Amino acid sequence: xxxxxxxxxxxxxxxxxxxxxxxxxxxxxxxxxxxxxxxxxxxxxxxxxxxxxxxxxxxxxxxxxxxxxxxxxxxxxxxxxxxxxxxxxxxxxxxxxxxxxxxxxxxxxxxxxxxxxxxxxxxxxxxxxxxxxxxxxxxxxxxxxxxxxxxxxxxxxxxxxxxxxxxxxxxxxxxxxxxxxxxxxxxxxxxxxxxxxxxxxxxxxxxxxxxxxxxxxxxxxxxxxxxxxxxxxxxxxxxxxxxxxxxxxxxxxxxxxxxxxxxxxxxxxxxxxxxxxxxxxxxxxxxxxxxxxxxxxxxxxxxxxxxxxxxxxxxxxxxxxxxxxxxxxxxxxxx
Numbered sequence: 001x002x003x004x005x006x007x008x009x010x011x012x013x014x015x016x017x018x019x020x021x022x023x024x025x026x027x028x029x030x031x032x033x034x035x036x037x038x039x040x041x042x043x044x045x046x047x048x049x050x051x052x053x054x055x056x057x058x059x060x061x062x063x064x065x066x067x068x069x070x071x072x073x074x075x076x077x078x079x080x081x082x083x084x085x086x087x088x089x090x091x092x093x094x095x096x097x098x099x100x101x102x103x104x105x106x107x108x109x110x111x112x113x114x115x116x117x118x119x120x121x122x123x124x125x126x127x128x129x130x131x132x133x134x135x136x137x138x139x140x141x142x143x144x145x146x147x148x149x150x151x152x153x154x155x156x157x158x159x160x161x162x163x164x165x166x167x168x169x170x171x172x173x174x175x176x177x178x179x180x181x182x183x184x185x186x187x188x189x190x191x192x193x194x195x196x197x198x199x200x201x202x203x204x205x206x207x208x209x210x211x212x213x214x215x216x217x218x219x220x221x222x223x224x225x226x227x228x229x230x231x232x233x234x235x236x237x238x239x240x241x242x243x244x245x246x247x248x249x250x251x252x253x254x255x256x257x258x259x260x261x262x263x264x265x266x267x268x269x270x271x272x273x274x275x276x277x278x279x280x281x282x283x284x285x286x287x288x289x290x291x292x293x294x295x296x297x298x299x300x301x302x303x304x305x306x307x308x309x310x311x312x313x314x315x316x317x318x319x320x321x322x323x324x325x326x327x328x329x330x331x332x333x334x335x
Contacts, residue, residue: 028056028231030214031073031081033066034137035165035259036184037273038105038212042082043258044251045238053237054230064165066136070096079220080231084137085210085283085310089291092310093301099221099312102232103213104239106284108202109272110138111188112145114180115173119197121149125156130163130178137211141182143294144207145200167260186259186269203275210287211276221312229315236281236319240328243279280325283311 028051032039042060045051051058061078063069066087072078074096088098118124129146131139139160146158153160163172166187172178173191180199183191192198214235221228241247248270255273256266288307295302319325 026055026057028058029061029078031061031063031069031078033063033069033083037186037269038276039082040242040273041104041235041238043254044241045234047254048241050237051234054234065133073217080216082212082214084212085288086137086140086291087135088215088310089302089305090135090295092305093299097218098215099218100283100310101214101216101312102281102316103210103283104278104281105211105276106278106287107276108207108209109276110141110182110184110202111198112182112200113188113191114197114199116195118179121151124151124180127179128159128161130161130169130172130181132165133162138182140291145182145202148205149200185272186261186265189268190265208284208287208290210284213283225315232315236325242277280320282313
């Protein structure tokens with residue numbers, strides 16, 4: 001009996017490491033900061049099996065603060081993340097070796113919504129501005145929106161308050177904890193229907209801003225280019241799926257579930273998604289320059305950040321130049 005046990009034990013010991021290695025290879029952890037339509041490619045890639053198609057078992061990790069997310073990345077707890085260019089530029093000024101691999105949203109469609117009674121930009125002087133987190137994407141959007149309206153936080157005594165993601169900012173606006181905030185359309189639309197004033201449609205303002213994109217540490221890019229290529233393939237498949245009008249209902253269902261909103265609000269979010277998402281997700285250098293300009297007002301170190309140092313589109317460009325992206329868009333049912 002002992003004779004038969006030994007080969008079995010040896011076989012188990014030999015096979016165990018390979019199975020553990022295979023499971024580790026399949027595991028894909030991606031963090032995300034905002035709960036909004038720019039994250040749609042990540043959700044769709046997970047929900048529709050595009051990551052699985054590339055051999056991954058995805059785990060999407062919500063961390064509602066860009067600084068916390070970046071700290072997790074620096075601690076090697078989260079290898080990849082979707083966050084705004086604002087957070088990346090801020091971290092790069094502090095020496096963080098981060099790279100933007102692709103940016104899904106370079107065009108803003110969010111809206112500056114105020115509480116009832118505030119109807120003009122000058123009404124905001126001395127008021128409270130709610131943002132998701134200080135230094136994050138919505139913080140930058142709020143600053144750019146205020147600048148567009150001729151307001152300056154210090155001069156006009158604006159109080160910037162970190163509240164949290166869209167649902168929390170909606171609640172803060174409804175309860176009077178804040179006076180104005182920037183919201184994605186899926187969340188601003190219901191408020192407008194109830195009489196909350198729209199002070200600025202950022203989409204019509206045409207403000208360049210490098211928004212939500214896929215980021216990684218420089219060492220991750222250098223050590224795992226093939227793995228990152230597969231990740232990008234999954235996200236690109238999702239991007240094409242979203243842009244295909246045949247998939248409208250499927251995308252709306254994902255948005256309704258992920259955003260936890262009613263179907264009609266998810267429908268508005270879908271329209272905003274189509275307006276926001278790039279067909280080919282190259283980061284906007286002009287958007288990063290805009291971010292650098294704004295951040296340098298309070299942190300002179302940011303002025304030394306070179307935009308080309310935080311963008312790494314080698315993998316995306318390889319896929320584009322190989323014809324992979326164009327082939328997805330010209331596939332059956334694509335438009």
